[in-house]
Amino acid sequence: MTLDDYRLSAEPAYHPCGQEIAHYRAAYAARLPVMLKGPTGCGKTRFVEHMAWALERPLITVSCHEDMTASDLVGRYLLGPEGTHWQDGPLTLAVRHGAICYLDEIVEARQDTTVIIHALTDNRRILPLEKKGELVQAHPDFQLVISYNPGYQSVLKDLKESTKQRFCAMDFDYPDPGIEAAIVASQAGISEGTARQLVQIAGKSRNLRGQGLDEGASTRMLIHAGRLMEAGLDLRQACQLALITPITDDADMRQALAAAVDACA
Ligand SMILES: Nc1ncnc2c1ncn2[C@@H]1O[C@H](COP(=O)(O)OP(=O)(O)O)[C@@H](O)[C@H]1O
Numbered sequence: 001m002t003l004d005d006y007r008l009s010a011e012p013a014y015h016p017c018g019q020e021i022a023h024y025r026a027a028y029a030a031r032l033p034v035m036l037k038g039p040t041g042c043g044k045t046r047f048v049e050h051m052a053w054a055l056e057r058p059l060i061t062v063s064c065h066e067d068m069t070a071s072d073l074v075g076r077y078l079l080g081p082e083g084t085h086w087q088d089g090p091l092t093l094a095v096r097h098g099a100i101c102y103l104d105e106i107v108e109a110r111q112d113t114t115v116i117i118h119a120l121t122d123n124r125r126i127l128p129l130e131k132k133g134e135l136v137q138a139h140p141d142f143q144l145v146i147s148y149n150p151g152y153q154s155v156l157k158d159l160k161e162s163t164k165q166r167f168c169a170m171d172f173d174y175p176d177p178g179i180e181a182a183i184v185a186s187q188a189g190i191s192e193g194t195a196r197q198l199v200q201i202a203g204k205s206r207n208l209r210g211q212g213l214d215e216g217a218s219t220r221m222l223i224h225a226g227r228l229m230e231a232g233l234d235l236r237q238a239c240q241l242a243l244i245t246p247i248t249d250d251a252d253m254r255q256a257l258a259a260a261v262d263a264c265a
């Protein structure tokens with residue numbers, strides 16, 4: 001893969017919800033690392049894609065998980081026909097060549113993995129490749145972005161204070177109902193009226209958060225429901241498939257959500 005493979009060729013559709021575009025531009029201009037906070041499916045990834053496109057930077061995204069090691073990020077020696085050779089990992093690639101590196105759901109990674117970003121996110125802007133014995137100075141255009149879902153955090157799985165304090169942070173949430181309906185209508189190809197119904201249902205599910213639901217229906221789920229309606233299902237069927245069955249196995253909760261759908265149908 002070359003860095004050009006990570007360039008976005010078309011503009012990722014993004015509806016602004018506030019000042020986030022101007023704020024991000026300022027953070028990028030200052031080359032400060034950015035943390036996007038918010039529930040799943042509310043537009044964080046889409047926003048970074050949009051900004052990478054707007055700033056004409058390649059975007060390298062890494063989905064973090066608990067088995068991820070530092071080598072998965074920085075690279076490793078590989079055995080080839082002519083002996084071993086070093087292969088840069090996704091973070092190193094971004095650091096060397098000036099891409100935006102997006103570490104999605106950073107808290108999923110173990111803390112010993114997360115600390116490798118420390119020297120990158122202060123004035124030094126360097127990435128140490130310990131196994132290779134190299135210090136990579138970050139390209140002037142490099143920027144690090146991480147996402148973080150505050151809802152999932154436990155004491156065991158949180159960012160270290162020393163990590164958190166290196167980042168500017170932006171709060172993301174589900175868009176206001178009017179904007180969310182416009183997003184759902186345009187991305188699912190359904191009418192604004194139907195999209196508004198879906199947004200109303202989502203609002204009810206979001207009110208059940210903490211009362212048996214970990215999180216309410218996301219914008220992503222509403223788009224899925226809309227696409228199912230576009231494919232011929234009615235509102236109740238689409239909501240069952242896209243909104244209710246995925247988020248809970250609890251029979252009472254499913255019933256409560258189905259009643260919320262009926263009330264909006
Ligand atoms: N502000 C927005 N403008 C356009 N589309 C959006 C917006 N917010 C959410 N979406 C839609 O919702 C989907 C899920 O958003 P995503 O960025 O993947 O969520 P997250 O990264 O927060 O989990 C996107 O693929 C996009 O279709």
Ligand SMILES: [Mg+2]
Binds near residue numbers: 044045104147
């Ligand atoms: Mg995401």
